[in-house]
Amino acid sequence: MNENRFATAFLVPGGLWLLVLFVVPVCLVLALSFGYTDDLGEAIYSTRLDNYERLVDPDYLPVLFRSVGFALAAVVLCLLIGYPVAYYIAVFGGRWKNVLIALVVLPFFVNYLIRTYAWIAMLGDDGLVNGVLDSSIRFINTPWAVIGGLVYGFLAFMILPIYAALDRMDPALIEAGKDLYGSPWETFRHVTWPHTFQGVLAGSVLVFLPAVGDFVAASLLGGPEEVMVGNLIQQQFQASDNWPFGAALTIAMMAFLLIWMSLYLRAAARETKEARA
Amino acid sequence: MSAFDRPRFLRVFVAVFFVFLFAPIALVILFSFNSSRSLQQFDGFSMRWYETFFESESLRDSLIASIEIALVTMLIATVLGTMLAYGLVRARTRWSDTANVLMLVPLVTPEIVAGASALLLFTQVGLELSLTTIIVAHITFSISYVTVVVRARLAALGRQVEDASMDLGATRWQTFRLVTLPALWPAIIAAGLLCFALSFDDFVLSFFTTGESPQPLPVRIWTEIRFGVRPTINAIGSFMLVISILSIGLALLLPRLLGRRESGLKVLLGREAA
Numbered sequence: 001m002n003e004n005r006f007a008t009a010f011l012v013p014g015g016l017w018l019l020v021l022f023v024v025p026v027c028l029v030l031a032l033s034f035g036y037t038d039d040l041g042e043a044i045y046s047t048r049l050d051n052y053e054r055l056v057d058p059d060y061l062p063v064l065f066r067s068v069g070f071a072l073a074a075v076v077l078c079l080l081i082g083y084p085v086a087y088y089i090a091v092f093g094g095r096w097k098n099v100l101i102a103l104v105v106l107p108f109f110v111n112y113l114i115r116t117y118a119w120i121a122m123l124g125d126d127g128l129v130n131g132v133l134d135s136s137i138r139f140i141n142t143p144w145a146v147i148g149g150l151v152y153g154f155l156a157f158m159i160l161p162i163y164a165a166l167d168r169m170d171p172a173l174i175e176a177g178k179d180l181y182g183s184p185w186e187t188f189r190h191v192t193w194p195h196t197f198q199g200v201l202a203g204s205v206l207v208f209l210p211a212v213g214d215f216v217a218a219s220l221l222g223g224p225e226e227v228m229v230g231n232l233i234q235q236q237f238q239a240s241d242n243w244p245f246g247a248a249l250t251i252a253m254m255a256f257l258l259i260w261m262s263l264y265l266r267a268a269a270r271e272t273k274e275a276r277a
Numbered sequence: 278m279s280a281f282d283r284p285r286f287l288r289v290f291v292a293v294f295f296v297f298l299f300a301p302i303a304l305v306i307l308f309s310f311n312s313s314r315s316l317q318q319f320d321g322f323s324m325r326w327y328e329t330f331f332e333s334e335s336l337r338d339s340l341i342a343s344i345e346i347a348l349v350t351m352l353i354a355t356v357l358g359t360m361l362a363y364g365l366v367r368a369r370t371r372w373s374d375t376a377n378v379l380m381l382v383p384l385v386t387p388e389i390v391a392g393a394s395a396l397l398l399f400t401q402v403g404l405e406l407s408l409t410t411i412i413v414a415h416i417t418f419s420i421s422y423v424t425v426v427v428r429a430r431l432a433a434l435g436r437q438v439e440d441a442s443m444d445l446g447a448t449r450w451q452t453f454r455l456v457t458l459p460a461l462w463p464a465i466i467a468a469g470l471l472c473f474a475l476s477f478d479d480f481v482l483s484f485f486t487t488g489e490s491p492q493p494l495p496v497r498i499w500t501e502i503r504f505g506v507r508p509t510i511n512a513i514g515s516f517m518l519v520i521s522i523l524s525i526g527l528a529l530l531l532p533r534l535l536g537r538r539e540s541g542l543k544v545l546l547g548r549e550a551a
Contacts, residue, residue: 006449007368011376014361014420021417022383025394028401081294088291102529103295109521110302111478113498114514118301120502121308121316121511128304131317152301184284206385213387216480220502230389237393237485250393254386261385269378 026254033247043243051248060232064252067229070143070218071211074150075158078207079200081151082158087192090166091174101163108156116149116220141223149217154210158203165199166192198267205264209257229253306518309511316508326512336513338491342408344520346493347477350415355469357416358423359461363453365424366431377428383421391418392485399486406488414486415479419472426471430464431457463531470528474521 033052035045054060089100107115122128123139130136139145173195177187215230222228229249236246308316312323330336365377383391395414396406404410438460442452480495487496494517501510 003449004368004370006453007364007366008370009364010360011364011368014357014364014424015376017357018380018383018417018420021395021398021413022391025398026390028397029390029394032397084287084290085294088287092287104298106522106525107298107302109474109478109525110305110518111480111495111498111514111521113480113495113502114305114510114517115301117498117502117510117514118305122301122304126317128317155298209385210387213389215389230387233389233393237396243397246393247397250390254390257387261382264385265378265381268381269374 029247029250032244033251035244035247037242037244041241051245052252054245055248055252060249063227063232064229066227067212067253068256070147070150070226070228071208071214073147074154074211075204075207077147077151078155078158079204082155082203083162083200086159086162086166090163090169091171097167101160104159104163105156112153112216113220115152116216119145119149119152120220140221141226143222143226145221146217146226146228149221150207150211150214153214153217154207157206157210161199161202161206162196163199165196169195202264202267205260208260212257213253302518305511306515308508309515311508311511314508326508327516329509330512330516335491336494336497336509339494339497340516342491343477343493343495346408346412346415346483347473349412350419350476351469351473353412354416354419354472355423355465358420358468359427359465361420362424362427362431363457366428367436380421380424383418384425388418388479388481389485392482395482396485406486408488408491410486410488411483411493414482415476418482419476422471422475423465423468426468427461427464430461434460466531467528470524470531474524474528477524478517478521 031045032043034047034049035043036048036050038044055064085104089097089104093100120127120140123145124130125136125138125140127139129139169192173191174187177191182190212228213230213233215228215234218226218228218231233246233249233253236242236249307319309326310322310324311319312325313320361380365373365380391414395410395417399406399410399413434457438456439452442456443449447455478495479493480499483493483496484499487493494513498510498513501507501513
């Protein structure tokens with residue numbers, strides 16, 4: 001048998017699975033987003049634009065902006081925290097490198113709900129900190145609590161690609177920067193940063209995408225003023241039972257995220273090409 | 278040796294980072310052994326919250342359901358993902374480059390989109406929500422993880438060994454079974470265990486596709502948390518952590534136990550040498 005045909009046959013089961021259970025459902029959501037719910041609450045497919053008009057409604061538009069704002073804040077914080085940590089592990093980790101990076105990843109295998117809940121236990125109105133300090137500081141139900149929850153939730157996605165980029169970098173380059181009388185800061189700016197920029201980009205996208213769509217952090221750590229688009233989508237598909245509007249919210253979010261996704265995918269495409277060459 | 282001295286502030290920064298990273302988790306584990314309901318004060322060691330967890334029949338059913346979902350997801354996703362990886366690396370068609378990139382899309386799609394669209398599909402075809410619907414949704418999202426990990430290993434492997442096997446008279450199928458597959462085992466096992474951990478911990482997909490009962494453990498935790506902070510959650514969370522660490526620990530160690538020199542971490546990150 002020809003090798004190409006033999007290998008192509010392997011693509012069929014997985015490819016079909018993804019087609020039927022990933023591509024088709026997303027198309028269904030797209031189709032339903034032009035629909036409406038009838039008097040009985042039944043979702044009907046149609047060709048209306050009502051759901052999209054509702055998105056710019058003053059009830060919903062601020063939620064969309066807030067989601068992007070919270071997610072961007074989370075990306076910036078993840079970068080500010082994650083870069084130094086990745087740098088320290090990659091450059092100074094020595095033989096502890098693998099242990100340290102495993103320690104970074106470990107907490108992300110604690111269930112996301114439990115991790116978020118742990119912050120409530122710690123910072124809640126009658127949590128540990130307020131108990132120990134005998135105070136009543138309000139940490140939870142603030143925007144920063146939600147942003148903090150997102151950071152804690154997705155930080156590993158930032159650290160891993162930056163660490164990978166730093167680890168790939170030849171340490172001799174830093175040595176050369178020093179030999180050429182570059183200060184640590186100059187060496188970082190002209191040598192290290194450009195070499196790790198792809199990692200930063202990948203990390204930023206990998207944090208941004210799940211953060212925009214998240215509803216757990218805002219549900220558990222935020223109040224009514226911190227509602228995000230994920231919460232709206234979840235409500236439409238469950239409590240309020242307006243699936244067509246939920247579908248429109250989903251599609252609008254996906255359309256916005258596609259820009260960022262394509263950035264990431266293009267970088268990934270370049271990498272696979274290099275790997276195959 | 279690195280070119281610049283270890284700046285002290287960086288060291289302090291990393292130390293503080295690790296404290297913040299682990300403090301909440303340590304708190305959950307510690308208070309899962311608390312003898313009182315309090316989350317502010319540790320009143321002595323006790324197993325009562327674990328007893329509450331294991332004595333509740335419905336929580337036990339949920340635990341079993343979660344393990345069942347994760348196991349089936351692991352098995353099916355590993356087979357499909359490995360086949361896909363082989364096809365993506367070895368088949369040369371006009372669409373190869375596109376397909377290699379497109380299969381990353383499920384990885385970067387927010388889970389809520391996946392959850393909502395899976396729910397819509399199941400409702401449209403009239404499938405009743407149950408453990409099966411959860412498993413199907415989980416598999417869809419695990420395939421890509423497996424493919425990424427196995428694909429990296431396969432690309433690093435090169436085709437010389439396979440060519441040699443064919444030259445020695447093996448058929449394509451024999452070559453795949455006796456040469457390619459054994460070389461891929463470390464990656465396949467690591468990817469499978471990663472799937473197990475991800476599926477076991479998953480909340481969003483399960484939340485959208487779960488039936489009435491039994492519901493997987495994370496969905497139960499969600500319901501419990503909405504009622505406020507409860508000590509049983511500490512016990513459930515700590516117990517789930519043990520299972521996750523076991524599967525991830527196996528994913529990291531098994532490649533080594535199989536007699537390979539590279540670490541499981543590198544296999545998972547897809548960066549091992551050929």
